[in-house]
Every structure is written in C-alpha cells, then in structure tokens.
Amino acid sequence: MKIAVDAMGGDNAPEAIVSGVMLAKKDFPELEFQLYGKEAEIKKYVTDESNITVIHTDEKVDSEDEPVRAIRRKKQASMVLAAQAVKKGEADACFSAGNTGALLAAGLFIVGRIKGIERPGLMSTLPVIGENRGFDMLDLGANAENKAEHLLKYGILGSFYAANVRKVENPRVGLLNNGTEESKGSEVTKKAFELLTNEASINFVGNIESRDILNGVADVVVTDGFTGNAVLKSIEGTALNITKLLKQSILDEGVKGKLGALLLKNALGGLKNEMDYSKYGGAVLFGVKSPVIKTHGATEPEAVAATIRQIHTMLETKVVEKLTEQFERDDAAN
Template identity: 55%
Template sequence: MKIAVDAMGGDNAPATIVEGVERARDEQQAIEFVLYGDENQIRPLLKSDERISIVHTTEKIEMDEHPVKAVRRKKQASMVLAAHAVKDGEADAMFSAGSTGALLAAGLFIVGRIRGVDRPGLMPTLPSVNSDSGFVMLDVGANADNRPSQLYQYAVMGNFYARDVRGIKNPRVALLNNGTEPTKGDDLHQQTHQILAAAQGLNFIGNVESSSLLDGAADVVVTDGFTGNAALKAIEGTSHTLLHEIKAAIMNGGIKGKLGGLLLKGSIKGIVQKFDASRYGGAVLLGLQAPVVKAHGAADATTVYYTILQIQAMVENKTISKVIDYFAEHGVDSPTPTQD
C-alpha cells in the first residue's frame, strides 16, 4: 500500500514526521510512503530513502489560516497535494498532523465524501480502564451541530471501524447523554436514541454519561461535534493534570514521598502507559472516500508511528470500502424511530 504524508503539518514537522514514518517503514515491509513538503528540510532527516519518495513543495497551510480559503488558494500546499494523491488513486490513504479544519476541507473538497454520509465525523480512539483496546468517539469537533440522522451515520461508521480495526466482534454502541434514561436530553438526543434503538446490526446499549467513558462503558460512543469536542478536551485536560499532580506529590513529598514513588514506580508506569494516547494513533475523518487520519499538532514520532499502523489496518481490512458498500445498499435514510 502507499500512504501520502503531509510532512510539513504539525508543530515539530518535518522531523517527528520523518522519524515516525521511517520506524513504520523499517517494521512494515508492505508500506510505501510519499512525503509532501520541502525536500531541503526532509532529505537531510532521512536515514534511508527505501520505499520513501519526496514530492517537493515549499508551500504549506499554517495553523492560523482560514481552512477553506487556504485549501482553495494554496494549490501546492503539502496537505493539498497529499489529498490529491489519494483522490487520483496515487495513494491509498493520507496522514497529516496539520490544521484539523484544513484537513477536513481537503477531505471534503478533494478526497470526497461517501455517498449517503451527510457530514464526516472526527473520531479518535481513547483509553479506558477496563479495556486494552479503548473506545472510539465521534464526532469530536468536525461539526458544531448535528441532526439525529447524522448521529446514526456516525454509529454505523464507528461500528465498522471498531470491528475491523480495533478487533471487537460485537461493539457496544452508546449515545453520550446527560443521563442513562431513554427520555434524557434534548430533542436531538431523544430522537437519536429512538433511531439507534430501532437500527438493525448495531449493538446499541443506550445512553452513557461522560463520567463512565473511561470505565469502558462502551466501545463506540456517538455524540454531536460540539459535545464531543468538549468531552474530549475535558478528558485530555483532566488526565494531564492528574499525572502532573501525582508527579509533583512524589517529588515534593520529601524522602517519604520519593521512597513511596519508588515503590509504586511499576504501578504508576502502567497507568501512564494505559492512558498514553499516542499508542492509539490519530483521529480518523470517517465519512470520506479513503482513509484520512489526523494526528495532534504536537504529536511525537511515536504517535506518528502508531498512526501509520492504524492506517495500515484500515487499508488492509478495507474498512472504508465496507462503509461505502453499506450506505450504497441501505441508502441515506436512517431507521424509523420507535413510537412510545
């Protein structure tokens, strides 16, 4: 397979991008990479150009640019060229750590939306206490608001991904809400609950509250983009703060604190590893005609590496093709809500 890489996207590009790509290249013999970006910066970083080619361009999309305008005006930007490679069949998938908004625009306007999917959703994989595979949640920010039918589409796509890529045979699908009762929430959530409850082929387990997410209450969590983004940032911020406070308590606890930290070193390391988001890869823009995956702007080489493995699994399992076939067969209509 061939993966198109926006080598200039991200806070530490192209260094971390090249390092992560080379690690994946060295371990996965079936993958070829095309790096789009400034060859004068990329070439000196490469240890070997085996199965790696460079398409030179000095133009890139900055994080503070208007996403749609940047994609339309900067025809030679590294992200735009990588998206065109996927659109033209020159690559099977695309990776970027650049602007989320610009990547969404490039995905929509260049790669193209799956017929039957109204709006692509941004879907990360997040850690959970009771599961090594974690859980996926979408949408977490690609759309500010959604309709019930769009949340149903997210459930279908997330279900395919959890089975094909995460290896979960019968994923538990839940709706993020402010209570577990079916009647909880606003009209959007009540109508979505009815639709998901009536859907065939989904193991819908009902509503889930944000307090239960990290406990592994579900494998696929469906939500609107506004709520999902707020929940994601709350999880990230809380995890970062807790780990920082644990470290500070050990370091500032005198001899007893340091001794206790030494005794608990193995346990603490296990917790850190479990909640290390880098090993879960990037966030997928589900709903596009090909795998388009976004890593955090501050992603390190390890995150890039795991994101490449994530993309490899999507391509090998033909996950996007299955989603395309599903919506082609079932049309754009969501199931009829159940009546009270």
C-alpha cells in the same frame, strides 16, 4: 499500499513526522510513503530511502490559517498535495499532524464524501481504564452541530469501524447524554435515541453518561461534534493535570516522596501508558472515500508510527471500501 504524508504539518515537523515514518518502516517494509514538503529539510531525517518518495513544495498550511480558505488558495501546500494524491488514486491514504480544520476541509472537498453520508465524523479510539482495549468515539469536532440523523450515521460508522478494524464482535453503541434514562437530553438526542433503537444493523445499548465512558460501558460512543470535542479535551486535560499533581505531591514530600516514587516507578509508568490514547493511532475522518487521518500537532515519532500502524490496518482490512459498498447497497435499496 501508498500513504501520502503531509511532512510539514504539526509543531515538530518535519523531524517528528519523518522520524515516525522511519520507525513504521521497520514494521511495515511493504508500505510506500510519499512525503510532501521541503525536500532539503525532510531528507535530513530520512535514514532509509527505500519506498520513500519526497515531493518538494515550499508552501504549507499554517496553524492560524482559516481552513477552507487555505485549502482553496494554497494549492501547492503539502497537505493539499497529499489529499490530491489520494483523490487521483496515486496514494491510498492521507496523513497529517497539521491544521485540523484544514485537513477536515481537504477530506471533504478534495477526497470527497461517501454517497449516503452527509456529515463524516472525526473519530478516535480512546482507552478503557484497567483493560487492554479501547472504545471509538465520534464526532470529535468535524461538525459543531448535528441532527439526529447524523448521530444515527455515527453509530453505524463507529460500529462498522470497531467490527472491521478493531475486530470487536457485535460492538456496543452508546449515545452520550446527560442521563441514562430514555427521556433525558435535548430534542436532538431524544430523536437520535429513537433512531438508534430502531436501527437493526447495530447493537445499541442506550444512553451513557460522560463519567462512565472510560469504564468500558460501550465500544462506540456517539455524540455531536461540539460535545465530543469538549469531552475529549476534558479527558486530555484531566490526564495531564493528574500527572502534574502526582509529580508535585512527590516533590512536596521531599526525600521520602522521591523514595516512594522510585518504588512506584513501574506502576506510575503503567498508569501513564494506560491513559495514552495516541498508542491507538490518530483521529479518522470516517465517511470519506479514502482514509484521512489526523494526529496531534505536538506529536512525537512513536505516535506517528502508531498512526501509520492504524492506517495499515485500515488499508489491509479494506474498511473504507466495505463501508462504501454497504452504503451504496443501502442507497439502492431505498
């Protein structure tokens, strides 16, 4: 298994990216890594050269670059070369912490869509409160607008991923809406509700509300890209602000507060870990011909290692190959 890594993507690159690769190598010594970027900078953090190939390039996609223009004009950028390696069959998956829009463009225009999937979705696994499991949510921003037919495909894609990668038996698929009643929502969500209800290949459980998604009401949550991205950032912001609020409340209580925090240290650490969705890996552009994975720009080595663990599972389970075969069969049948 070979993973093409954009070693220059992200706020803390290449240190965090390469250090994360080194962590992952301890668990998966059989993996091979192709690191694209400035060779001298990358090699500062390579502590084990086995199964590591560094491909030098001075060019990279910057965070402020316009995504499609960057992919088309920066032919030697580390992200572009990593995606090209996947397209050519020189690598099995592409990973970056860089410009999200550019990686989505690279996935769509370089790696390419699976036949029968018009709009691949960006999907992450998010935590379920109080339980050692998560749920998959898509689209998280690959598409600002979606048709009902796209939401149907997201239900199929998410269910396929949950069953094959996370090993969830008969995954429950929910449609994010502004109410649980069938009559609620826009014309798009009403039509999507009808399509999802009539789709025999998935276990559709109906409409769900955003206040309930962290409570485990569904194993897969389907929504359009604009709403999904807004919900994801709301969850991130709420988690960060609750942590800040707890810290400030402790400081405001002086010595008593600090003593209480000391007694609650393990519990507070458990809370932080429970809300940390980076432990599930990165966001998958699901619906393209090979795994294309994005992790947070401010990622740390541990999160990089978790994302590589996720990629390893995707490759080991051959989830993309199985998905391609299913959609090819469906296309032939139609």
